[in-house]
Amino acid sequence: MVTAVAQRLASQRKEIDDTLATFTLSTTQLQEVKAKMRVELERGLKKDTHPTASVKMLPTYVYRTPDGTERGKYLALDLGGTNFRVLVVKIRTGMRNSVRMYNKIYAIPLEIMQGTGEELFDHIVQCISDFLDYMGMKNTRLPLGFTFSFPCNQTGIDKGDLVSWTKGFKATDCEGYDVVDMLREAIKRRNEFDLDIVAIVNDTVGTMMTCAYEDPKCQIGLIAGTGSNVCYMEEMKNIELVEGDEGQMCVNTEWGGFGENDNIEDIRTRYDREVDGGSLNPGKQRFEKMTSGMYLGEIVRQILIDLTKRGLLFRGRITERLKTKGIFETKFLSQIESDRLALLQVRSILQSLGLDSTCDDSIIVKEVCGAVSRRAAQLCGAGMAAIVDKIRENRGLDHLEITVGVDGTLYKLHPHFSTILKDTVRELAPNCKVDFILSEDGSGKGAALITAVIDKYLYAMRFSDETLRDIMARFRREMENGLGGDTNPTATVKMLPTFVRSIPDGSEKGDFIALDLGGSNFRILRVKVSHEKKQTVQMESQIYETPEDIIHGSGSRLFDHVAECLGDFMEKQKIKDKKLPVGFTFSFPCAHSKLDEAVLLTWTKRFKASGVEGMDVVKLLNKAIKKRGDYDADIMAVVNDTVGTMMTCGFDDQRCEVGIIIGTGTNACYMEELRHIDMVEGDEGRMCINTEWGAFGDDGTLEDIRTEFDREIDRGSLNPGKQLFEKMVSGMYMGELVRLILVKMAKEGLLFEGRITPELLTKGKFETKHVSAIEKSKEGLTKAKEILTRLGVEPSEDDCIAVQHVCAIVSFRSANLIAATLGAILTRLKDNKNSPRLRTTVGIDGSLYKMHPQYSRRLHKTVRRLVPESDVRFLLSESGSGKGAAMVTAWASRES
Ligand code: G6P
Ligand code: G6P
Numbered sequence: 001m002v003t004a005v006a007q008r009l010a011s012q013r014k015e016i017d018d019t020l021a022t023f024t025l026s027t028t029q030l031q032e033v034k035a036k037m038r039v040e041l042e043r044g045l046k047k048d049t050h051p052t053a054s055v056k057m058l059p060t061y062v063y064r065t066p067d068g069t070e071r072g073k074y075l076a077l078d079l080g081g082t083n084f085r086v087l088v089v090k091i092r093t094g095m096r097n098s099v100r101m102y103n104k105i106y107a108i109p110l111e112i113m114q115g116t117g118e119e120l121f122d123h124i125v126q127c128i129s130d131f132l133d134y135m136g137m138k139n140t141r142l143p144l145g146f147t148f149s150f151p152c153n154q155t156g157i158d159k160g161d162l163v164s165w166t167k168g169f170k171a172t173d174c175e176g177y178d179v180v181d182m183l184r185e186a187i188k189r190r191n192e193f194d195l196d197i198v199a200i201v202n203d204t205v206g207t208m209m210t211c212a213y214e215d216p217k218c219q220i221g222l223i224a225g226t227g228s229n230v231c232y233m234e235e236m237k238n239i240e241l242v243e244g245d246e247g248q249m250c251v252n253t254e255w256g257g258f259g260e261n262d263n264i265e266d267i268r269t270r271y272d273r274e275v276d277g278g279s280l281n282p283g284k285q286r287f288e289k290m291t292s293g294m295y296l297g298e299i300v301r302q303i304l305i306d307l308t309k310r311g312l313l314f315r316g317r318i319t320e321r322l323k324t325k326g327i328f329e330t331k332f333l334s335q336i337e338s339d340r341l342a343l344l345q346v347r348s349i350l351q352s353l354g355l356d357s358t359c360d361d362s363i364i365v366k367e368v369c370g371a372v373s374r375r376a377a378q379l380c381g382a383g384m385a386a387i388v389d390k391i392r393e394n395r396g397l398d399h400l401e402i403t404v405g406v407d408g409t410l411y412k413l414h415p416h417f418s419t420i421l422k423d424t425v426r427e428l429a430p431n432c433k434v435d436f437i438l439s440e441d442g443s444g445k446g447a448a449l450i451t452a453v454i455d456k457y458l459y460a461m462r463f464s465d466e467t468l469r470d471i472m473a474r475f476r477r478e479m480e481n482g483l484g485g486d487t488n489p490t491a492t493v494k495m496l497p498t499f500v501r502s503i504p505d506g507s508e509k510g511d512f513i514a515l516d517l518g519g520s521n522f523r524i525l526r527v528k529v530s531h532e533k534k535q536t537v538q539m540e541s542q543i544y545e546t547p548e549d550i551i552h553g554s555g556s557r558l559f560d561h562v563a564e565c566l567g568d569f570m571e572k573q574k575i576k577d578k579k580l581p582v583g584f585t586f587s588f589p590c591a592h593s594k595l596d597e598a599v600l601l602t603w604t605k606r607f608k609a610s611g612v613e614g615m616d617v618v619k620l621l622n623k624a625i626k627k628r629g630d631y632d633a634d635i636m637a638v639v640n641d642t643v644g645t646m647m648t649c650g651f652d653d654q655r656c657e658v659g660i661i662i663g664t665g666t667n668a669c670y671m672e673e674l675r676h677i678d679m680v681e682g683d684e685g686r687m688c689i690n691t692e693w694g695a696f697g698d699d700g701t702l703e704d705i706r707t708e709f710d711r712e713i714d715r716g717s718l719n720p721g722k723q724l725f726e727k728m729v730s731g732m733y734m735g736e737l738v739r740l741i742l743v744k745m746a747k748e749g750l751l752f753e754g755r756i757t758p759e760l761l762t763k764g765k766f767e768t769k770h771v772s773a774i775e776k777s778k779e780g781l782t783k784a785k786e787i788l789t790r791l792g793v794e795p796s797e798d799d800c801i802a803v804q805h806v807c808a809i810v811s812f813r814s815a816n817l818i819a820a821t822l823g824a825i826l827t828r829l830k831d832n833k834n835s836p837r838l839r840t841t842v843g844i845d846g847s848l849y850k851m852h853p854q855y856s857r858r859l860h861k862t863v864r865r866l867v868p869e870s871d872v873r874f875l876l877s878e879s880g881s882g883k884g885a886a887m888v889t890a891w892a893s894r895e896s
């Protein structure tokens with residue numbers, strides 16, 4: 001009896017497994033899919049094979065990523081995904097300029113989606129009309145951009161014949177006709193208002209363009225939503241349907257049609273055929289029907305019906321609900337497959353769909369969903385692998401790094417789809433490193449349109465990799481000038497010898513004091529390094545104020561203040577009677593002739609105390625200490641904060657040979673071969689060079705990339721004409737840069753309805769920490785609202801998006817520029833070592849790098865792109881540069 005039940009269960013199990021096995025694709029099968037897709041891509045591009053190709057490879061007449069929009073009033077439609085939206089961008093000019101955006105979702109009833117073409121376009125125009133009424137804009141002729149998510153044969157940016165409807169649309173008398181014309185005619189029929197239709201854009205293209213600003217490497221757009229499709233930048237010379245061989249054009253692949261020539265029948269199952277047969281377009285979009293949100297639930301439903309018929313599910317009872325088309329929407333699939341759901345919850349979802357299930361049923365349904373969605377993600381991955389390999393070969397590269405901009409409910413909502421997709425691409429296209437970024441659709445096209453406007457506006461702040469490589473080459477020349485004996489006197493990047501000759505080797509020990517002056521905090525530390533068991537470091541520190549009147553007053557007052565704080569610290573530590581060795585991190589450019597002699601060349605950042613430039617800061621501090629007479633100190637070493645950072649990190653990682661600061665100011669040091677340093681005697685070994693890269697551009701080398709805002713920042717600074725690179729990138733200036741841009745945009749009516757408040761006009765009211773807060777991915781927009789409200793401008797949601805975008809452009813520029821200068825240092829190190837690949841560690845510190853949510857990722861990515869022949873570890877200095885200063889002091893005291 002027991003064995004009979006067990007046997008029956010086992011055989012049922014086997015039947016289910018066999019059914020689902022038809023959805024499992026081996027790597028070889030996926031590779032075949034990739035190869036076949038590749039063949040179809042080529043066939044679509046070639047004139048003679050195009051007419052019969054299943055993947056249509058449609059030209060889009062988009063030659064590059066966003067080139068902005070016109071001023072004036074701008075209308076956008078977004079048709080073909082889950083939602084139909086109408087949007088307006090209103091840019092008024094006049095005395096009080098202003099911009100505003102509105103976005104509204106309209107329903108398209110089924111009978112209209114599948115009625116006549118005239119009805120459909122009349123409905124669209126009616127929605128526009130309702131919208132314009134609401135906006136009071138009926139009497140203006142508006143330029144309009146139309147996101148139309150269906151295959152169109154385009155002959156220009158504003159001309160597109162609908163090839164065929166897909167997904168849930170099937171309006172009559174549209175296929176073969178120009179969509180723009182149909183819209184125009186419907187507008188004419190209504191005879192209420194006039195519009196200027198300037199562009200028709202597929203959703204993949206819109207997505208690629210929106211994402212391209214985040215990442216200039218984004219040259220592919222993917223939609224995994226109701227439908228499935230990809231576009232990418234193809235070489236003009238390969239697009240035989242369009243005249244001309246120069247440059248690139250975006251191609252809308254329409255890969256959903258893949259398989260229409262029967263070439264993937266081997267992997268289609270009977271369920272796929274059933275879904276196809278019951279669809280609006282049998283035989284068409286076969287790949288889409290295996291991969292997109294509109295159909296996955298249907299495949300699942302077909303399998304469930306079959307299993308039920310075979311008595312393996314739902315106690316063999318086929319209910320009306322189960323027979324209902326479309327009950328499994330993507331969102332239910334996604335919920336059922338969520339790992340966080342207990343079976344009981346899966347069961348209750350099924351129940352809410354009207355499917356009365358047992359616990360065993362729930363397990364099986366979940367397995368079915370998993371098999372279907374897994375195959376979908378793998379197929380998309382195989383298709384994507386074909387695309388990236390094609391792009392790689394187009395460019396004659398062994399290795400390609402590229403980014404895909406993605407949108408669509410399936411990709412966004414499903415718990416495993418994106419991971420499986422990415423894994424598959426990695427496996428099938430091993431020579432390509434493919435990143436995926438999500439089109440932030442939170443506010444939909446509104447963001448994209450504003451993006452276009454601002455992108456055009458801040459175009460000068462975005463650099464191509466080519467420009468970055470050029471800047472990298474310029475900085476390398478500056479480094480050479482600074483190192484050369486003849487060229488050093490006139491060099492802008494000073495390349496200062498530091499007299500630090502190696503990184504910590506673990507033998508350092510003792511009890512030290514470290515002063516740390518020049519960043520956002522003035523800190524005094526006690527650092528004890530001991531050797532019991534393992535080397536250990538103990539630190540205690542205190543932060544002291546440095547009031548503005550002191551850092552802008554006389555030098556003697558400043559050093560009296562430092563001496564006073566040091567006295568206070570020693571008192572608290574009860575070491576006033578001792579004469580501990582002191583290391584002084586002094587974060588300004590100093591000329592050294594030995595470790596404990598440091599002549600300040602010039603103040604930077606917030607400091608401007610008189611009578612210090614040209615003086616040895618060790619002498620000034622000693623004098624101040626002597627004057628007090630209540631304690632003694634032995635200042636053994638002065639180090640720049642970059643050097644302190646490199647040493648701190650070098651303590652943990654012996655490979656560290658670069659130190660960089662991206663904080664209030666910015667700078668870098670690295671270990672240079674002594675034989676290349678003309679200013680210091682000797683040819684053996686290495687010495688750390690403090691580059692003082694903040695001054696890059698002070699001789700005009702960066703004029704071509706500086707903007708009006710950079711010039712304004714410089715004019716209002718404490719040191720006009722100096723530290724021009726620093727002023728484009730570091731934390732002290734970033735918030736101010738954003739503020740100046742916002743003021744200008746508001747004045748031109750692009751923001752805040754043209755409102756400009758006294759707060760917005762006040763220097764320093766917008767800080768770098770605000771930039772960091774606004775760029776947070778989750779709460780960024782809420783933060784933007786708070787911060788802008790405090791500035792009194794009453795921001796709209798779209799203002800907040802725009803401001804977030806401005807912040808991103810400014811901080812992105814910073815990370816890109818630093819990547820270029822750091823790239824120059826890294827290639828120099830590599831050349832010095834004469835090795836084909838550089839393996840090294842960069843120690844980093846600074847508030848901007850640490851606090852900004854995206855900065856480090858962007859920097860690392862760009863560096864890796866600019867210096868591909870390197871393996872760089874970025875190591876954050878956890879304990880500031882005081883610890884490093886103590887290490888240097890340890891040697892100094894050993895040697896003296
Ligand atoms: C974006 C676009 C839509 C597009 C959709 C795809 O949001 O604005 O036009 O069709 O993504 O997603 P869906 O899952 O809605 O089909
Ligand atoms: C480290 C050092 C400071 C240095 C700072 C830069 O923590 O100890 O001396 O100046 O980094 O960061 P900040 O963002 O404070 O300028």
Ligand code: BGC
Nearest residue numbers: 149150151166223227228229
């Ligand atoms: C359409 C494409 C569209 C895709 C995603 C497909 O059905 O043919 O043009 O890009 O769906 O929305």
Ligand code: BGC
Nearest residue numbers: 587588589604661665666667
């Ligand atoms: C200074 C550098 C310092 C950097 C980071 C710059 O302004 O000139 O010496 O390393 O800021 O703090």
